Structures are given as C-alpha cells and as structure tokens.
Amino acid sequence: MYQLSGFSPLAGAQTTGSAPQFLIEMDSIDAKIQRTWANAMAEMDAAMNANMVMNLDSLMAHPVHYIPDVASKFNKGIKAASAAFMAPWNNAATKAQLIESLLRKPGTKDQFMLQVPQDRKVYIRVQSAINAFISTWQEAQNPLSILEKEMLLSPDADSSSEKTEILVSSWQASVQWLRDLRVKVTICMRPNVASTKKTEALEDIEKIMSSFIDSWKKAKGSVNDIQPFIYKVAEVKPSGSSVPNSDMPIFMPSMEGATDEFTKAWGIASSDFPDMDKVLSTIKFPDIEEPEMIDFATQEAVAKFMGSWNSALAKANTVQSGLIRLENNGRVSVKIPDQVDLSTSIQEAIDDFTDAWKRAKVSIVIFQQLFPNFSKNTATSLMHHWDDAAQSLSVIQRSLTISNSPEYGTSERRKASRQVAKAIYAFIESWTSATEKAREIHPQVYKLVGMKPSAVPVGIAPVFMPSKDSSSEFQAIWKFMVAEFDGFDKMMDEISIPKVSVATAPPKIFSLIDEDLSVQKAVTGLMASWNIASQSLDQIRKSCLISEKEKSFAIPSDKTERNTLLGAINTLMAAYDTAIRKVYQFETVILDLSEEEDGVKELKRNLAEYLYSWNTAAKRIQIVREYLTINPFLCKRCLDMKVIPEFFAACHEASLRVPKIETAFYALSGATSLDTCAACLTATSVSVTPNTKVAKKKYVAEFNKSMAQIPKTKVTTVLPVPSKFSRHVQSYSFSIRSFSSSTQTSNRLFAPVRDLPIYVEGSV
Incomplete structure (x- = not known):
C-alpha cells in the first residue's frame, strides 16, 4: 500500500496488536496530499463520534465505507438506517393486517366487504389505518435506500439487494392499491352517492383488496428474506418475540448489547409509532390453515x-x-x-x-x-x-x-x-x-x-x-x-438458444389513439434515450469484461480506460434521467387504457418491468461512478463481483422487454404511419407518397437529434420510476445467476423505421 501510494511510513513507528495502522511520514508528501489525508482523518473522526448526532437524519447521514471482514465501526449510519426502517415496517405490517381484518367477510379467506351494521366505525378505522400505512412508506424510503446500498456493497448479502428491490416496488404498489381503496370506501360512506355507484364501489373493494394482498405478500416475503441481514448489519439480535398465528414478519430487536447509534435511532424512530404489543393486541389474526395437498x-x-x-x-x-x-x-x-x-x-x-x-x-x-x-x-x-x-x-x-x-x-x-x-x-x-x-x-x-x-x-x-x-x-x-x-x-x-427478437403488433386500441405532438415527442425521446444507453452499455461491457464465458467483470486500473468507462457511465446515467422525465409526460396515456382491451394488461406489465429493471441498473452503475470519482474507499471486490454483474443483468432484463413494448411506442410516436419497423416481419399498410417520404426523413432526423443531445446532459441522482407503475410489476430478476444462465442476445434497440438498426453494432 505504501508503494502504491508513494508514501513513506513514519520513521520509528511501531504497530502493536493484530490491527496494522498506516502512519505516514508527512514531510515526504506535498501540501495537497497532506490536506487530502487530513480531510480523510477528519471524516473518520466524525463518523466515529456518536455524541455529535442530534436526530435521526443526522444519524443516518454518516458516510458509508464498507470494509469487508472488518468490524463495521465506520458504518454507524447503517445501524441508524436499520432502526429507521424496522419501526415503520412494523407499523405498516400491523396496519395492513388491521385493514384486512376490518374488511374481511366473516368466515371467508379471500372475500372482502364493509361489514354491517358497524359501517361508520369500520370506515373511520379503515381510513385511519390506510393513512398510517401510507405514512410508513414515506418514513421508510430514505433508510431503505441506505440499506440497499449496504447490501450492494456487502459480499455477505447474497440476494438481499434483489429482494430489497422487490420490497420497494411491492410496498409502493401496496400504497397505490390502498389509495384506490380509500376512494372506494369513501364512496360507500357518503349518503348522497347513488346506490348503483355504491354497489360498484363495494365490488371494487374486493378486487382492490385482492391486488393489495398479492403485492403485500411479495413485500412480506422479501422482508422475511432480508431480515437476518438487517439484524446483522444493525449488530442486534431479535428478542425472540413473534406474532402468533401470522406470517407477518416484524422486527423486535433486543437492546442488550446494541450499539449507541442503534439504541438512539430506535428510540427516535419507534417513538413516532404506537407500542407494538398494544397494537398487536387489537388485531384479530385469522387462524393459519395448513394447505391441503391435492391428490x-x-x-x-x-x-x-x-x-x-x-x-x-x-x-x-x-x-x-x-x-x-x-x-x-x-x-x-x-x-x-x-x-x-x-x-x-x-x-x-x-x-x-x-x-x-x-x-x-x-x-x-x-x-x-x-x-x-x-x-x-x-x-x-x-x-x-x-x-x-x-x-x-x-x-x-x-x-x-x-x-x-x-x-x-x-x-x-x-x-x-x-x-x-x-x-x-x-x-x-x-x-x-x-x-x-x-x-x-x-x-x-x-x-x-x-x-x-x-x-x-x-x-x-x-x-x-x-x-x-x-x-x-x-x-x-x-x-x-x-x-x-x-x-x-x-x-x-x-x-437458451440465442434468437432474434421480433416485434409483435400493439394492442388494437392503439389504432384508435391519436396523440398530440407533445406525447409523440416524449415517446420518441424515451426510445432515443434507451438507444444511447444501450450504446453506453456496450462500452461499459468492453471496459469491464474479463471473461465472456464466466461473465466475470472488473473495473480497469488503467487511468485512460477508467476515463473511458466514466464517460460511458455518465452518458448512460444521462440517458436514464432523460427517459424517466419523458415517461412522466406520457404515462397517463398508457396507464389509463382499459385492461379489458386485449393486450393492454401485458403492455402495462412489460413497460413497468422495463422501467424498474432500468432503474435497478442505474442505481448500481451510479455506485461505480461514485467509486471512480469521489469515494475510492468503496469495496472494489464487491463492485467487481456483485454490483457490476447485477448492473448488466438488470440491463439485460430491460432489453428483453423492448420487443414487448416497442410497437406500442411506435404507434404513440407517430412512426407507424411512416414506415414498417425494422423488427417487424410483415409490412404495414403505409402508402408511400412524397409527403410520407419527407415526414419519415424528418422523423429520423429528430430521432437522431434526440440521441445526440443526451450525452450533453449532466445528472447526479437516479430518478425514481413513476410510482403508478409499481402495481403492474409482476417479476423481474437481476441475480447474477439468472444473467450467467442466459445467452439471449441483449442490447436490443428501438427501431421505429427500417432505416434504424435493432441491435447495437458489434453486439450480435
């Protein structure tokens, strides 16, 4: 380490015990490096000083420097984030169970209705529980993002980072369903609402609750999987308490042996929510029945x-x-x-x-x-x-x-x-x-x-x-x-045989949609953003790939190669940022389509999973950028063996969904009336006239212009996927194993007209 840095060890310094220290001869380095060293030492001292922390936000604000196989004394923010996540999760879990118990029809497992004659009391309790549930999600988002980063940078996390992504989307979807439920319950309780609308609202409650329970089951399953890891990074043990007759995971940390940081954060976080024992005593849990095995x-x-x-x-x-x-x-x-x-x-x-x-x-x-x-x-x-x-x-x-x-x-x-x-x-x-x-x-x-x-x-x-x-x-x-x-x-x-993906026809309802120019430009902008991101992805792959067969990667050590890698990462991040901003401009056009129409439900699901997969990739490559620019303390082995492979796997998942959504995008962007798409096997009935030729040429020019403008954009954060898409996510995987087992061609591009390629050049 001394040789690599060019420093000299302090003369006469002795290292005692089993923990070696770095003691530098300051006279041998210039003033700029001395300031860097002093700042690093000051940062470490601040992270070690728990007494300076005054509230939960400052507790979680400590910088994370994950050092494998070393006591996590630097990671005080992780302990605080663990506590700040545990408390709102517990409250959300109990509120969800309360809502189920209030609306479940007596003697049934899957039927939901407002019970009579206690409608007014039920209404008030349901609305209160929904509001509290939504509040817990807002409380949990920041600590969840901190924990997710810890999971990404920990070699002990296994699939916890993937499970956390599923938790985030499932919890978010649950919030969306409960917002819908709140509207329907309100309709049922208003005396001036027509009886037919009340009947429809009651029927909708059963559908909404079924969807809510499906989403919440995914969230609970994810927490069950990541619970041991969260206890581990928090350096606390469960108290041994559990919820009787329930599959509901809750956190009951034992304060014995807990660090000061966790104890302080838990005291602050749990004070915002009711006492768990008191809450649990008010909820009626259904008996858990053993599943009947079919013959x-x-x-x-x-x-x-x-x-x-x-x-x-x-x-x-x-x-x-x-x-x-x-x-x-x-x-x-x-x-x-x-x-x-x-x-x-x-x-x-x-x-x-x-x-x-x-x-x-x-x-x-x-x-x-x-x-x-x-x-x-x-x-x-x-x-x-x-x-x-x-x-x-x-x-x-x-x-x-x-x-x-x-x-x-x-x-x-x-x-x-x-x-x-x-x-x-x-x-x-x-x-x-x-x-x-x-x-x-x-x-x-x-x-x-x-x-x-x-x-x-x-x-x-x-x-x-x-x-x-x-x-x-x-x-x-x-x-x-x-x-x-x-x-x-x-x-x-x-x-697993590689195959060329073919575009399929969009849902028939798109033939009736005539969108305005702003929607057409927004959809075109998203497609251009993805194409630029795919080109950057190809460059990142070339910079980091060690073995194609084993799917092994490593951040290059050469300065020139690192600069090339950083440039590609910045472009990809800019492309993602542009795409999400475009999605906000046209999301309602797709999300408002009736799912009774053939193919609409599948379109929403594939688009949602495409966006969440891309978001997953962006969050991972942002950490690599952090390592290359401002935080070389991050665990490089974790980046090489976990973060980067998961990044490629998530990009792969997004790429595989392009053929599922592309023709709908072509219809919305106005390209369908200009030409047959490059991935379409059958020609569309486009009349070739001088006007269509000019319009097509103009479209391609605008498409290329959108692609050229993206690298000039500078971004520092990863925008979230619009929350309404969360309810349409069914499954997406970015585990290293799933990526390694797949040989399907990736880097699939949007090609709305035949003059555009459908794959990144050289990737097939």
Whole structure:
C-alpha cells in the first residue's frame, strides 16, 4: 500500500496488536496530499463520534465505507438506517393486517366487504389505518435506500439487494392499491352517492383488496428474506418475540448489547409509532390453515402441464431461431433453411411442440377448476393462444415440406415460402400471448402443489421446475415426467438458444389513439434515450469484461480506460434521467387504457418491468461512478463481483422487454404511419407518397437529434420510476445467476423505421 501510494511510513513507528495502522511520514508528501489525508482523518473522526448526532437524519447521514471482514465501526449510519426502517415496517405490517381484518367477510379467506351494521366505525378505522400505512412508506424510503446500498456493497448479502428491490416496488404498489381503496370506501360512506355507484364501489373493494394482498405478500416475503441481514448489519439480535398465528414478519430487536447509534435511532424512530404489543393486541389474526395437498392424480396433472410447457417453450425457440434471420442491413427476415438436417430439426421440433400442447390440454382440465376465478380465465386464454400457435406451426410444417421438395414446381415452392413467412409471424404473435398468460398463472400453478415459485429465469420466459420445498411425492412425479421429455437440462439448452427478437403488433386500441405532438415527442425521446444507453452499455461491457464465458467483470486500473468507462457511465446515467422525465409526460396515456382491451394488461406489465429493471441498473452503475470519482474507499471486490454483474443483468432484463413494448411506442410516436419497423416481419399498410417520404426523413432526423443531445446532459441522482407503475410489476430478476444462465442476445434497440438498426453494432 505504501508503494502504491508513494508514501513513506513514519520513521520509528511501531504497530502493536493484530490491527496494522498506516502512519505516514508527512514531510515526504506535498501540501495537497497532506490536506487530502487530513480531510480523510477528519471524516473518520466524525463518523466515529456518536455524541455529535442530534436526530435521526443526522444519524443516518454518516458516510458509508464498507470494509469487508472488518468490524463495521465506520458504518454507524447503517445501524441508524436499520432502526429507521424496522419501526415503520412494523407499523405498516400491523396496519395492513388491521385493514384486512376490518374488511374481511366473516368466515371467508379471500372475500372482502364493509361489514354491517358497524359501517361508520369500520370506515373511520379503515381510513385511519390506510393513512398510517401510507405514512410508513414515506418514513421508510430514505433508510431503505441506505440499506440497499449496504447490501450492494456487502459480499455477505447474497440476494438481499434483489429482494430489497422487490420490497420497494411491492410496498409502493401496496400504497397505490390502498389509495384506490380509500376512494372506494369513501364512496360507500357518503349518503348522497347513488346506490348503483355504491354497489360498484363495494365490488371494487374486493378486487382492490385482492391486488393489495398479492403485492403485500411479495413485500412480506422479501422482508422475511432480508431480515437476518438487517439484524446483522444493525449488530442486534431479535428478542425472540413473534406474532402468533401470522406470517407477518416484524422486527423486535433486543437492546442488550446494541450499539449507541442503534439504541438512539430506535428510540427516535419507534417513538413516532404506537407500542407494538398494544397494537398487536387489537388485531384479530385469522387462524393459519395448513394447505391441503391435492391428490396424486392432480399432482401428476400439474407436473405434466409444467413439463409440457417447458418442452413447448424449448421447441418454439428452436423453430424461431431456425427460421428468423438478422440481415446485414439490420432488419429481420424469414429464411427457409436449405440444409436438409436443419429443415428436419425444425419439422421434429414442430411435432414435439404439438405433442406438448396436446398433453397440456389434457392435463390442465384436471386442475384448472382449483384456480381462483381470474386465473381460470387466464388459463383458458393461455390454451386458446397455445392452440393458435400450434395451428400456425402446422401450416409451417406443410409449407416447409413443399418448399424443400423437388416434386413441386417453382411457383408452388415460392407460394409455400410466403406461407411460411406469414405463418411464422402468426405463430410468434400467438406464442407471445401464450407466454404472457403463462407468466400470470405461474404462481398459481406452484401454489397448487404447495411450492414457492422457483426461479430458473431465462429472459422473461416462464420456466417450471420444482422448488426445494416441494414434497418428495411431487419430486418423484416430476422426475418420472421429465424423463418422458428427454430431460430438463436438454430442454433448458434449447430454451437458451440465442434468437432474434421480433416485434409483435400493439394492442388494437392503439389504432384508435391519436396523440398530440407533445406525447409523440416524449415517446420518441424515451426510445432515443434507451438507444444511447444501450450504446453506453456496450462500452461499459468492453471496459469491464474479463471473461465472456464466466461473465466475470472488473473495473480497469488503467487511468485512460477508467476515463473511458466514466464517460460511458455518465452518458448512460444521462440517458436514464432523460427517459424517466419523458415517461412522466406520457404515462397517463398508457396507464389509463382499459385492461379489458386485449393486450393492454401485458403492455402495462412489460413497460413497468422495463422501467424498474432500468432503474435497478442505474442505481448500481451510479455506485461505480461514485467509486471512480469521489469515494475510492468503496469495496472494489464487491463492485467487481456483485454490483457490476447485477448492473448488466438488470440491463439485460430491460432489453428483453423492448420487443414487448416497442410497437406500442411506435404507434404513440407517430412512426407507424411512416414506415414498417425494422423488427417487424410483415409490412404495414403505409402508402408511400412524397409527403410520407419527407415526414419519415424528418422523423429520423429528430430521432437522431434526440440521441445526440443526451450525452450533453449532466445528472447526479437516479430518478425514481413513476410510482403508478409499481402495481403492474409482476417479476423481474437481476441475480447474477439468472444473467450467467442466459445467452439471449441483449442490447436490443428501438427501431421505429427500417432505416434504424435493432441491435447495437458489434453486439450480435
């Protein structure tokens, strides 16, 4: 360390004990470095002085210098943040439970209504609990952001940072649902409101509460996962108290042995909320029932459906990767394979896909009636789209036979080739819809057999496999079933085959939307921002990549390379900032669309997950920028092994959702009337006139201008995703394992017209 810094150790200095100290000969360094050293020492002294802290904000304001394997004496702010998070979480958990107990219909598990004759009292208590719940979220946001950074920089955090991201979005979504609930409850209690509106409001309460409980379950599950780590960084132990008959995680820290910082912060934070024991005594907790295990035949049907879906997913990937090509001009096209073996493998994949569909069709009938009503409808829609996909593949199979057979004439073979192009587009449309529906019922399928969803993420394709908590009986059924499909590993290999993503049609309602110029410019600006961010991402990858195979990264040590990396990071941060500002300008256009319209619900979900994934990436790369500019004390090993891989994984998640949202953006930006998009397989009915040519040229110029302006923007903070999107997030993963297991092509760009590329140059 002395050699690297160019300093000399203080002459005659002795180091005693097991903790070595750095004692510098000050005469050997210039005045500027002396001031730097003095400032660093003063900062450490301030962080060590707990007596200077007067309130909770100042307690949490201490700078974080995470030093692995060393007592966290520098991290006093972390201890304060832990206390400042624990107290509002406890209050939120109790308020959520109180709201459930007040609105739950007696004797039921999932039905909610305002109880009679205590409406007025219930109304007052529900409104009060909702207001308190929303307040707790506001109290918890700052300490949560501090804890999240600690998790990012700790090698002991495992998946805690990912769980914290899920907690944030789930808690935020819960707040949104309760705001809606507050409106509906108010309508029910107003005497001058028509009875029909009151009836509608009562029906809405059940739907809202169902959505709230789903979001809050995710939040509680996340807290259960991160609770041990929070106790660890706070350096306190749980008191051993627990909430009887409840899955509600709460924090009850033991003050014995707690540090002064935690004790002070806990005293301040908990004083703002009622006494926990008193609150818990007022809440009626429902009895926790042991889940009923379904019979063997039903378990077998679930396993067969799961295996059939995985097999179909693998075979669909084989077909798409075999027929879709990326041309040198950057456009996608359908190419009929001229090699016999490739054509044969596609034909066999279609046979296997059809066989999987037939098995699933038989299996799902056995257990579909066990789903909640909304999931029953989703399952029916899934099988409908799967059926359409199978029919399209049947057309492809017949047409491939004709196009590759010398027995048919040239005109017949050309006609068959056109049929393949048309059918593969129809297949992708149907299969994309089926995949979206499968994502929706994914948790319900696991719930039937008493399992938590096991994440084996490959992009956004829902893959089914038993989790560790599955019963031995189901494991045995699954093992036997997988053997029928040539093994799980083989299916996963096929699912992971790189493929060119194709744009699918936007929801039909977009044909009726005629947005003003400001919305068109905002949407265009977001697309341009993402494209610039993707180019910067490619540069960051080149700067940090050590091994493509092992997905290993490291911040370069060379000064020139670091400057290049920093420039790319600044550009990416500016692009993200610009994009979020644009989203605020058009969010209502999409969020106000009725989810009764086909494809709208899926669009909202994919857009929300796209934005949250990008936000996750921005928060991580901001820490790398902090290390490169103002805080070299951060743990570089943690940055290399955890923060940077998670950054790339989050970018990957966002990139995979671009094909899911792009055509809706093209429609909103006005590009659909100018040209066919570069990733579209079928041409749109655009009349080519002198006016459209001029308009297209102007559009491309504006698009490129928007991209060119972004690097000039300077930003220092990471803007949050508009909160209304939180309720539409279902799942997104940025764990290192999910990124390492995926080989799907990333760096997907928005290309609203054919003159623009759909991938970053050199990334495919």
